[in-house]
Amino acid sequence: xxxxxxNGASIVTLKDVTxxxxxxxxxxxxxxxxxxxxxxxxxxxxxxxSGSGKSTLLNLIAGLDRPTSGEVxxxxxxxxxxxxxxxxxxxSQTIGFVFQSFNLIPVLTAAQNVELPLxxxxxxxxxxxxxxxxxxxxVGLEDRMDxxxxxxxxxxxxxxxxxxxxxxDPKIIVADEPTGDLDRKSADDVLTLxxxxxxxxxxxxxxxxxxxxxxxxxxxxxxxxxxALQ
Amino acid sequence: xxxxxxxxxxxxVRKVTTFATAIGIALVVFVFAAAQMLxxxxxxxxxxxxxxxxxxxxxxGSDAELSSTLDGERLNMLRSNSAVxxxxxxxxxxxxxxxVITAELADGSGGISNVLLRGMPADGMKFRPEAxxxxxxxxxxxxxxxIVGKSISGRFEGIAPxxxxxxxxxxxxxxxxxxxxxxxxxxxxxxxxxxxxxxSVGRESVVSSARVRLTSAxxxxxxxxxxxxxxxLNLKVMREDDYFKKxxxxxxxxxxxxxxxxxxxxxIAAMIGAAITMNGAVANRTREIGTLRALGFSRLAILTSxxxxxxxLSLIGAAIGLLFVQLLALVSFPTMNFQTFxxxxxxxxxxxxxxxxxxxxxxxxGLLGGLAPAIRAARISPVEAMRG
Ligand SMILES: Nc1ncnc2c1ncn2[C@@H]1O[C@H](COP(=O)(O)OP(=O)(O)OP(=O)(O)O)[C@@H](O)[C@H]1O
Ligand SMILES: [Mg+2]
Numbered sequence: 001x002x003x004x005x006x007n008g009a010s011i012v013t014l015k016d017v018t019x020x021x022x023x024x025x026x027x028x029x030x031x032x033x034x035x036x037x038x039x040x041x042x043x044x045x046x047x048x049x050s051g052s053g054k055s056t057l058l059n060l061i062a063g064l065d066r067p068t069s070g071e072v073x074x075x076x077x078x079x080x081x082x083x084x085x086x087x088x089x090x091x092s093q094t095i096g097f098v099f100q101s102f103n104l105i106p107v108l109t110a111a112q113n114v115e116l117p118l119x120x121x122x123x124x125x126x127x128x129x130x131x132x133x134x135x136x137x138x139v140g141l142e143d144r145m146d147x148x149x150x151x152x153x154x155x156x157x158x159x160x161x162x163x164x165x166x167x168x169d170p171k172i173i174v175a176d177e178p179t180g181d182l183d184r185k186s187a188d189d190v191l192t193l194x195x196x197x198x199x200x201x202x203x204x205x206x207x208x209x210x211x212x213x214x215x216x217x218x219x220x221x222x223x224x225x226x227x228a229l230q
Numbered sequence: 231x232x233x234x235x236x237x238x239x240x241x242x243v244r245k246v247t248t249f250a251t252a253i254g255i256a257l258v259v260f261v262f263a264a265a266q267m268l269x270x271x272x273x274x275x276x277x278x279x280x281x282x283x284x285x286x287x288x289x290x291g292s293d294a295e296l297s298s299t300l301d302g303e304r305l306n307m308l309r310s311n312s313a314v315x316x317x318x319x320x321x322x323x324x325x326x327x328x329x330v331i332t333a334e335l336a337d338g339s340g341g342i343s344n345v346l347l348r349g350m351p352a353d354g355m356k357f358r359p360e361a362x363x364x365x366x367x368x369x370x371x372x373x374x375x376x377i378v379g380k381s382i383s384g385r386f387e388g389i390a391p392x393x394x395x396x397x398x399x400x401x402x403x404x405x406x407x408x409x410x411x412x413x414x415x416x417x418x419x420x421x422x423x424x425x426x427x428x429x430s431v432g433r434e435s436v437v438s439s440a441r442v443r444l445t446s447a448x449x450x451x452x453x454x455x456x457x458x459x460x461x462x463l464n465l466k467v468m469r470e471d472d473y474f475k476k477x478x479x480x481x482x483x484x485x486x487x488x489x490x491x492x493x494x495x496x497x498i499a500a501m502i503g504a505a506i507t508m509n510g511a512v513a514n515r516t517r518e519i520g521t522l523r524a525l526g527f528s529r530l531a532i533l534t535s536x537x538x539x540x541x542x543l544s545l546i547g548a549a550i551g552l553l554f555v556q557l558l559a560l561v562s563f564p565t566m567n568f569q570t571f572x573x574x575x576x577x578x579x580x581x582x583x584x585x586x587x588x589x590x591x592x593x594x595x596g597l598l599g600g601l602a603p604a605i606r607a608a609r610i611s612p613v614e615a616m617r618g
Contacts, residue, residue: 055616058616059613059616062524064524064611064612064613064615064616065611065612065613084529085528085529088523088526088527088528088529088612089526089528091524091525091526091612092525092526092527093526097521097524097525097615099521099615099616100616101517103517103518103521103615105236105518105521105522106243106518107236107239107240107242107243108233108235108236108239112233112235116233116522116525117525117526119231119232119233120525120526120527164525176616
């Protein structure tokens with residue numbers, strides 16, 4: 001896997017971003033005029049009270065959603081102007097996802113879950129297989145290839161999910177409370193792994209967390225409150 | 231593409247739901263295939279009735295003997311041709327009068343059904359070498375005596391050996407025996423004297439139809455051309471086996487059509503079942519689908535994936551339905567021939583074409599039932615992946 005250079009240039013830039021949801025006719029202004037710069041190669045933690053808009057912000061950075069107004073530029077692409085289909089393709093090439101509840105497909109084995117993002121590439125079966133093996137080795141679960149998610153512990157599931165997040169060699173890994181469903185020991189394993197991805201593979205990591213211990217692993221801690229970064 | 235094994239395993243994981251839905255589809259496929267197998271069975275059963283060297287002559291415009299009339303002049307015309315086997319019984323030509331009466335079923339149910347009554351000249355039985363008396367005796371010419379075909383003997387009030395029934399008030403017909411014709415549709419008729427029977431309905435001077443024995447089967451085309459040439463005679467000349475084939479097509483068409491209607495009605499229920507199952511699958515897998523979308527799978531990939539899942543579901547149903555429908559090949563039963571009102575024995579007959587069309591029907595059900603849920607799945611936002 002290629003190593004990204006940590007040269008300090010911004011990989012994520014948000015300019016005057018607003019996000020408004022509507023509950024019926026009533027607007028909910030979640031983000032209002034938010035600016036953000038994330039340097040390439042950094043490991044950032046985003047904290048803040050529940051309902052402050054952390055997941056909303058993460059979704060914008062990851063190209064899962066579009067802002068109501070403002071510019072979102074990630075890895076050189078202006079996401080505000082991309083169609084649904086373009087965003088999907090862009091995500092598959094640029095973003096690795098780590099979810100709070102792991103989100104492995106229960107009917108697929110660990111290896112098949114990790115392989116999913118590769119099915120969107122032109123890689124042949126043999127290449128995919130070796131990439132899957134490499135990713136599982138990085139997370140220390142090469143011996144669990146053929147296990148189904150229900151045969152794994154929560155910590156192992158999240159490590160498989162991390163293998164899935166890196167198998168496509170994305171520039172950025174986004175994680176929404178990756179340790180929220182884990183016990184302390186598993187949480188620490190996952191955080192150590194994320195640190196390794198950042199330091200050894202040069203991945204930019206943007207992580208939402210409630211856990212101060214998790215935030216401590218990150219090089220930058222940000223706090224979101226009432227839709228504004230502190 | 232979302233890997234196909236994702237859909238197959240998702241179906242297998244939900245064993246009970248998948249199986250219940252598949253059974254619904256299987257039922258429809260069963261009915262659909264059975265109806266066509268029945269139609270095919272009718273065709274096979276009737277295609278063998280009738281002789282190739284015998285001709286049925288009707289009034290043009292009539293499809294059946296019942297609606298046809300021929301007068302004496304036309305009967306004479308039919309004889310005046312060298313293709314007629316004049317040494318055969320009746321000089322090779324017999325005119326018969328046919329009518330249908332309603333009779334009460336003898337099973338005490340109070341139901342009624344139709345019986346075909348055929349009045350024939352003295353040589354009528356001899357004209358059909360396959361016909362023979364199996365009990366009692368032949369009716370005496372010029373009397374009110376009749377014989378009843380073995381297939382329907384005893385099925386109706388008064389239409390059994392030794393009993394009498396009425397066609398017209400105070401003109402009872404007396405059953406003096408039973409006959410068989412080797413299983414052809416004639417075996418479901420009542421035969422009596424031509425003059426007695428046509429007098430009872432006031433059609434003394436005409437017959438319904440004529441049967442002509444030809445010197446050989448190959449003489450048919452020439453004979454028909456000759457008889458149909460004179461447009462004023464208004465005759466329709468058919469080979470007896472073709473006549474039965476046509477009758478079988480009507481009957482099999484009716485049965486297949488009935489079955490098709492039932493299958494389509496059932497298929498609506500099965501389709502709703504498939505739609506409910508697929509909708510449940512989509513609802514339960516909202517986060518899964520959101521995750522696939524987040525990973526970069528397109529809306530089209532999700533749509534395709536769930537359509538495939540619906541097709542797999544219907545194929546499981548088709549396989550079960552077609553497996554059970556094979557058992558019908560062991561079943562045979564009597565049914566009504568709607569043109570000649572005779573009973574015929576039907577055996578369900580499977581053909582590759584029927585198996586293929588039934589499978590296509592099942593897949594169509596899956597596609598229709600699965601479409602709305604698949605669209606729903608494709609619309610799921612990738613943001614759903616983030617929700618706990
Ligand atoms: N699709 C939506 N429609 C309407 N309101 C929404 C939607 N998504 C989020 N919200 C609202 O936006 C606000 C911010 O939500 P968000 O999920 O970003 O918060 P959060 O900081 O991640 O909270 P938590 O720590 O509980 O995960 C909340 O008030 C939420 O109800
Ligand atoms: Mg959140």
